[in-house]
Amino acid sequence: MTRTPTGFRLSAATGTHRGDRLYQQDQVEVLTHARLSNCLLALVADGMGGKSGGRKAADQVLLTAQQLFERFTPSEEKTEDFLQQIVSEAHLMIKLTALSAEEEPHSTVAAFLIGGDRRCHWIHSGDSRIYLFRGPNMVKRTLDHSYVQKLVDEGQISEDEAATHPQSNLLTGCLGTVQEPSFTLATVDDLQAGDTLMCCSDGLWHYFTPSELGTVLHSLPPREAAELLISKARQRARGGGDNLSLAIVQVQALG
16 A cells, blocks of 8 residues: 655555464554545554453544544644544543443554655554654654553663563553543654654564664565564564554655
8 A cells, every 4th residue: 555745655564463362452554544645544552451342442442543534634633633532532432332341441552644744643542652763773662651661761670671571561541541541642743765654562562672673664565574573573472472463654755
C-alpha cells in the first residue's frame, strides 16, 4: 500500500502473531483516508482482561479510530484534538463494554498520523510504543506509562534493568480504567526520505534493542521487516511469548 504526500511515497505493512497465548488480544491497522490521498493513520492496541475482555477493548480502540478517521478533516480540526478524541472516546466505550461483562477490559493505544505537510503526530497510552528511525538510527520513541519506566525516570534502575524487571507489565496508564487515562502527544515536524515509523505492542519491542530495530527497518521493505521481526521475536520468546503486533511506515522519495 502506498500514498503520496508532497515529495514522498509512503510504504506500509502490518504484522501480528498470537505468540504463545491462548487468545489474540492485540489489534493493529494502517488506515488511509477515503477523501485525502495524503493522510495515513497507523494504530496498535494491546488488550487486557479475561479471555475475551482484552480483545473487546482492543476492538473498541480500532473501531473508534476508524469511525473518527472517516470524519477527520485536517483543514477544520487540529490533529492533536483528533488523536485525543480517539483516546477519550475509546476509553469511554471500553468502560461501557465493561458494564455488560464480567471481565475488566483495558487496552493500550499507540497511534500516529502522517499528512501531506511532512509532519507526523502521535499519541500513546500504556506500554505500546512508537519509534521514529532516520536511516538505521533511532531519533525518538515514546516512553511507557508503566511502573518500570517511572523507576527509570527516577534513576532507580537502568533501561537494561527495566527490560528484565519482574514488574515490567504493571501499567500506570491505559484505556478503560476507573481514572481518566494518561496519554502523551508528540509531533515530528519534518519527515524526511529514509525515515521509518513503527508502532508495536510490548510483545514485540521487548525482544529488541533500538539498534536492532533500526537495522532491520532500514535494511528491508516494510512487509519483509515485519515478517523478520515477528520471526525473531518468536525465536527469542522461547515458548513464553505474548501477543505481538506492529505497523511499519517507511517514508520514501518519489522517483
